[in-house]
Structure formats: structure tokens, C-alpha cells
Amino acid sequence: MRLDDYIEELEPDEEAQRRRLAKEKSYEITDHLEEFERNFERALSGDSLVGSTAPSIFVGRSNYPDIPVGVLSPVGDENAAEEYVTDGNWYQEGYDIPDVLQRRTGLLNSNKRANVDSPSIASRLTPNVHDAWDGFVGVQREVAIADRPVDLEIGLDDTPDLGLDAGTDVATPRGPRANARNAELRENPYVPKPIKKTLEDDDWQAQGAMTYLYRRGFDVYDINSILSAGALGETDQRRLVPTRWSITAVDDTVGQFLRGRIRNAPSIDEVQVWANEYMGNRYWVILAPGNWEFELVEMKAPGSIWNPDPEGDTWMASASEGYDGRSSYVEETAGAYYAARLAALEHLESIGRQAKCLVLREVSDDYWAPVGVWQVRESVRNAFEDTYGEAETFHDAVREVATQLPISHARLRRKSELAAGLQSNLSAFSARE
């Protein structure tokens, strides 16, 4: 399809719905929190939460290396525990921002401080029940590696803080938190074989083990949880990894693996523009012939998250890499960079091609609460689902897409390394002899 036809067909028909959402957003969350509070009262027996089930874990990063380690459990909605796990399914189900916030705020984070090098890491799968400290971390790790939500009994030290500070402009409405005294398993969790293998091999570097799991069909969400619980890697390197860091580490590691797979692949042979829109974020992915090169450019509308001044200018950030990847840490765009890169590489690897890839992310003011980097990953992954627009050249595509952006083409060229110029290689010039 020609790029201009493609763009025409993209015209959003969801405008009205988006406006409605923006209006209703805060009320829905407040109602939801009240309901949660009632459920919680019912589930609490003495100071223990009985019959609880935990689908996932959360490792905080405050006060590193003595960090809060938590098990997350939906209180009063145990039967639907799977739905509380952040993964690609949220996109497939079409969750909107309030859906996500309801799940996030519906998870009680029962946590306890632990040292990242906690001895229970070394003793691995045998939580020491005589030592409540080790025991809690042990249970938490069992939850992380299990393939489904695990039934638990959690002893709480105090009444949970219900986190009713929801709806502030910038902070993600967080779920309720409680200090845990201990946790006990109520069942023997099932651990998939490949995870057992990475768990038991204490001589296997984390990167290799992560890649192995990915190749065995585990998505980055599963791997993230395992890495976070310190359940893979060489023994003396294993430690608890804050969730936020492990998400990026997994996206980066798997991305590097995929980049290696397409390193010698032939290039795509036309310029393609793919688009997707989700949760007030619009994505354009421009693929062009040539050696691998990648860039994410973010444009955040005034009044959106991270750019709250409604009268301000569009806020821009970008990061890029060449054929050999980056030699330095991504300073702008952070985790979104690795998430978008992973998604683009997955597509290229699946078709056995390499390409130059520019991802443009436009965040509108409908994106009123940050839902997490999964949204970037899944939006870009699914951008490749339908059809694409074709353009004659990469710079033609950029010019045309720029007419749909909140910034000028000139400003894009100043900010974007790829829009400014695509890296050629020397053989292109020898051939001209």
C-alpha cells in the first residue's frame, strides 16, 4: 500500500472514546480503591491473609542493597489471579489505562526488606523456615519461578497502607502495601523444566540462561520475574534485582541475542512504515534497507505524563545505536528504548532480515497515567501485525510521517540521528566503480 493511502486509513475513529476516558479516569480509580478496601477487610483473618494467591513478585529499589521484596496478591479476586500478571495478554485483551490501574491497585504488595545478596539466595530452593527472613525471600522466589499463581498464607506485621494517594498527576497509583512478617506456601508450585534447568545450573552466566529461556518460549515477562528473584546466573553472581532494572536487563539481553541472529541476514528490500496506537501512544516504525541501525524518538505532548505543563512545548528524547550496538548507557528514553528495540528485532528475526529501524513514539495527553514499559513493548510488537505503507526512500517516509507528528520535520531532523542521515557502508561506494 502506498504510504499516503496507508496513513489515510489510520485516521482514528476512537477520538470520542478517548475523550470520555480522560474525563472519567479519576472517578473509576477512586471507586475501585473503595471496593478493594472492603475486599481486604473480608480477607484479613487476624493479622494473616489466608487463602491468598500470588501470581507475581515485586522487588523495589529503595535503599539498595537493602530493598523491599514483595509478593503481589489480588485480594478478594483470587480466582482471576492470572489476569493480574503484567504481560502481552493485557494488550491482546485491549486493556485501557483504567483497566491497568485497577489491576495494579488491586494487588496487595506484602513486602519485607532483604539484602540483595541475602543468604537464602545461596541456599536456593530451600527456604529456611526457622529463619523468617530467609523464609520470606524463599517463598517469594518460588512464586517467581512457578508457572502459575501460588497459594500462600502471608503473615502481616501491620495493617496495609491502602495507597489512596492515587490519581495524582505524575505518580502511578500504586497498590496497597503491607509489611510482611512471613509467608508460607500452601501448595507445591509447579516449575517448568527449562526454568529448573537454569535454576540448577549454577555455572551458567545470566545472559546465556536468559537467552535459553527465551528460545524455549518464555516471554520476557517470565524471564524478568526469574532474574528479579535471583534465580538464574552463576551462583556467586545471583542476587535479587529490582524489578525496574531487571525489565531493562532482560529486554537488552534478549535484544542483543536477536541482533546477533540478524547480523549476517540479508536486508529488507523496500521502505516500510508500520503504525500502531494504544493507550494514547501512537507509534510509527520506519524500516529501511541496509545494515541494522536503530533509534527511538519520543515526543511527549504538553499535558501528558512527564510533560505536565499544558502550555509547554512538545518534549523530545531520543537514543540510537549502530550495527554494533551501543557502547554507552541510554541516557534518554531509558527502558522504552530497549522495549521498542526488542519488539523491532523480534519482527526482523522472524522474517530473517535486517534493516534500519526508526521508531517514533508520540505520547498524547490521553496518556494520563504511566502504565509501564510493557505498553511500549506490546504496541511496537503489534505494530507489525497488520499492513504497512510503502515509500520510495527512507527520507521520503520520514517527511511524510512528519506531517502527522506534533513537531516539524526540521525539529525531527535535529533530534533524530537517523532522520538526519542513514549510515552507509563503504561497499556501496566500491560498487559504483
Next chain:
Amino acid sequence: MFKAIVSAETLTSALDSISVLVDECKIHLEEDGLEIRAVDPANVGMVDLSLDASAFESYEADGGLIGVDLSRLEDIASMAESGQLVQLELDEETRKLQIQIEGLEYTLALIDPDSIRQEPDIPDLDLPAEVVLEGKDVNRSVKAADMVSDHIALGVDEGEEYFYVDAEGDTDDVHLELTEADLIDLQVGPAHSLFSLDYLKDMNKAIPSDTEVTLHLGEEFPVKIYFGFAEGQGQVTYMLAPRIQSD
């Protein structure tokens, strides 16, 4: 057969100019000197180096080929203090390089040259503009551009007859003009190309500030950067592919 004695500075300069592009390289041990050609894995930057036999205190070779891990060899060379000599000798039996620095002996395992990326053919480019300037002006240009951007445009204004450097960043710009009076030499021709600063910064590290540097430029064409080291007995030519702005 290969046996040579060379000053640590000369050896280090030669190795540094290669290692900015590749980790391993093949070294041709020719009768009249060393030759190295290498291209980075992306095929974006290329280096062609020769170090004449006269740059050595003593030099004997008969046309062999060895493969080396550059960072290992650089580490060893860095053990030498300024003014010290490094003795290199190839042990044909063990295929190892014996290195001696003032009593310090190091045996370096070599790499099978066949396992190293193939050496590039040097493209024969027709580049219409030529700029000769001092190494320190290259350094200054690259440094200034790096403050605002990740890429740099090099070009020649044919009408006004000057060489220019442009860098456009997010908000700030850098522009530098060098007229014939500021340059050692200028041959005017149509030239404007954009280059990645990542590469140019690395190449710039190898350029001595007090040397003469010759740039050959074209329109959206690779740049050829030529300079000498070791009192003119060593020659380096870099080639760098441009970032394409137009199509």
C-alpha cells in the same frame, strides 16, 4: 622470519590507529616494513597503515603474515616507558611472538590469520576536494561538534573557497570555517558529507595534533583521511562512509 626493534611510541601509535576500528588484525611482515589493513564489522570505517622498515631501530622480515589480538599487544606495549625499545621476534615453531622490553619477556599467542575478518579492498574513490590542515584543527572540530551532536558535516564552499565543519544538535549548532589562509592547502571541489561522530572521534584519537592531515571529500561520499606518524615513516589512511541525508 621476523625480528625487529622499535621505539615504544612508534609501536603504540601504529597499534592505536588500528584498534579504534577493530579488535584483531592481520599484520603483513613485508621486507620493507609492516602493513595492516582492516575494516570494522559494519564496513563503515577502514584503515590502511604502513610502517616503513626505516621507522625501526632494526628490522628483518621476509613476507610473513601474523594475526594479533590488538588489546593484548597494546597492553604489553604500554609496559614500556617513554624512550624504551621493544623487541619483537616471531618464533616460527610455536607461532608465538616473543616480546622483550628491557628484560621483561612476554610470549604472545597469535591468532590464526584465517580466523580474522577478511581484509578490505581499498575502494578507489574519486574525491574532488582536498583539504590539508593541522591535526589540532581536526581535533578542535571534532571536539566542538561532539558538544552538540552525534554527527558532523564536512564540506567545501566552492564560491567563497573555504572548508567548513557543521554540527546541528537538538538546540545548539557549531560552525567552523577555515579559509585557505588557515589551512595548509585547499583544492576546491563540490563537497558536503555527513559523518558519524562515534567513528570520527575514534579516528581523531589516533591523529597526532602536530601532524599534517589531508582530507579528501566529495558529495555524500566517504572521506579519506591521510596522515603520517613516526616522523613520516608511518602512514595511515582512514576511510569513513557517510551518513546519507538525501535519499
